[in-house]
Amino acid sequence: MERREFIKRSFLTIVGLSLSNFLRSKRNISFAEDKESEIFVGKGENFEEVTMKVIEKMGGIEKFVKRGEKVVIKPNIAWDRTPEQGANTHPDVVSAIVKLCRKAGAKEVIVIENPVNPWNVTYFISGIKEAVEKSNGIIKPPTEWVSVNVNGEVLKEAEVLKEVVECDVLIDVPVVKVHGGGVVTIAMKNFMGIVKDRRYFHRTDLHRCIAEITKYILPKTKLIILDATRIMLTNGPKGPGELKELKSVIGGTDIVALDAYGTTLLNKRPEQVPHIRIASEMGLGTMDLNKIKIKYA
Numbered sequence: 001m002e003r004r005e006f007i008k009r010s011f012l013t014i015v016g017l018s019l020s021n022f023l024r025s026k027r028n029i030s031f032a033e034d035k036e037s038e039i040f041v042g043k044g045e046n047f048e049e050v051t052m053k054v055i056e057k058m059g060g061i062e063k064f065v066k067r068g069e070k071v072v073i074k075p076n077i078a079w080d081r082t083p084e085q086g087a088n089t090h091p092d093v094v095s096a097i098v099k100l101c102r103k104a105g106a107k108e109v110i111v112i113e114n115p116v117n118p119w120n121v122t123y124f125i126s127g128i129k130e131a132v133e134k135s136n137g138i139i140k141p142p143t144e145w146v147s148v149n150v151n152g153e154v155l156k157e158a159e160v161l162k163e164v165v166e167c168d169v170l171i172d173v174p175v176v177k178v179h180g181g182g183v184v185t186i187a188m189k190n191f192m193g194i195v196k197d198r199r200y201f202h203r204t205d206l207h208r209c210i211a212e213i214t215k216y217i218l219p220k221t222k223l224i225i226l227d228a229t230r231i232m233l234t235n236g237p238k239g240p241g242e243l244k245e246l247k248s249v250i251g252g253t254d255i256v257a258l259d260a261y262g263t264t265l266l267n268k269r270p271e272q273v274p275h276i277r278i279a280s281e282m283g284l285g286t287m288d289l290n291k292i293k294i295k296y297a
Contacts, residue, residue, distance in 0.1 A: 036286065036291045037254035037257035037292050037293070039250055039294055040054050040297055041054070041295070042054040042249045042251075047096075048093070048095055048096040050247075050297070051096035052096050053297040054250070055096075055223070056297070057251075057295065057296075061097075061101060062104050064223040065169050065223075066168075067106070069107060070107050070169070071106045071108065071110070071171065072110045072163050072170050073112075073173055074113065074172055074173060074191070074194060075093075075094050075113060075174070075175075075227075076088050076175045076185075076190055077113040077115050077119075077123060077128050078113065078116045078237065079115065079117055079122060080121045080122050080125050081126065081239065082125060082126070084230075086175065086241075087175070087236075087239045088126040089128070089175045090229050091131035091132075092229075093225065093227045094128055094131055094173060095134065098111065098136070101171075102135070102136050106169075108138060109136075109137040110138045110167070111137055111139045111140070112142060112161055114194065114195065115142075116238075123139060142196075145159040145161065145162060145196050147160075148160050148216070150213060151216075152209070152212030152215070153212065154208045155204075155212040155216075158197070159195065160195060160196070168220075169222045169223075171225065172225070174186050174226060175232075176226055176228045176262045177233075178232060178241075180236065181202060182206060182207070182275065184259070184262065184263050186226060186258065186259045187224050187258050188255055188275055188279060189210050191213050194213075206275075207274035210275040210278075211278040214275075215284055223253065224251065224258050225251050226249065226258055227249065228262065230243045230246065231243065231265055231266060233267070254286055255284065259279075259287075260287040260288075260289060261294075
């Protein structure tokens with residue numbers, strides 16, 4: 001009888017834990033599905049001006065950056081490509097954000113990336129180094145790293161750029177394009193550029209690692225601006241590929257919603273992108289296009 005009772009109690013415990021995990025998972029999914037999000041779209045020939053208008057429509061940079069704070073801006077500067085080739089974030093979008101942060105009284109405005117090609121080449125050819133320095137920002141090479149506990153299911157720890165770990169505000173400024181392994185590379189995948197060992201992502205579980213580094217860094221990410229001035233439809237992420245001129249800048253704070261919307265610009269659906277789906281299930285934001293409100297700057 002004691003053995004039967006032990007088996008019975010063990011069975012009930014296992015069932016209880018499984019149900020608890022299931023309900024927790026459902027709560028996360030429910031949060032992602034139920035939450036409504038706003039994104040802000042601006043369009044025009046002057047990309048710096050359009051970027052500023054989008055941020056103003058969102059409530060102004062002061063809503064995200066306070067006087068005396070240390071700000072890090074993370075564009076995509078991964079490739080030795082010119083602005084016209086569409087592989088990196090447009091320098092005019094970056095310069096607008098630097099100028100606004102300086103105007104808001106930020107203590108430091110640092111622009112940084114861990115690129116695929118050598119940083120001293122990509123920073124220059126992309127036009128971002130010149131744009132940042134003309135806007136009174138600081139552009140730094142990726143030389144200092146801090147080991148952090150990510151506590152993910154797959155990504156347990158990672159070496160992350162020291163500037164990102166120590167900043168008060170992180171602003172994510174990706175370019176919208178397709179990607180061979182990631183399907184798309186937009187706001188979440190842009191965070192691979194803050195990590196030292198990207199190869200771990202690719203050889204382990206790329207999409208889950210993207211979602212898990214996003215969850216880790218999201219509390220610092222106060223503002224997300226998508227560069228959709230010219231998007232890459234083929235041969236991403238480096239190109240050269242087919243480009244489409246949208247002349248658009250898109251802002252928001254829901255990283256999943258922004259990636260979901262950005263995916264549609266690339267003629268794809270959010271559910272086709274595993275890291276968007278995983279992030280939604282983790283409760284990081286909304287991938288349901290019907291629950292994303294679009295406002296125009």
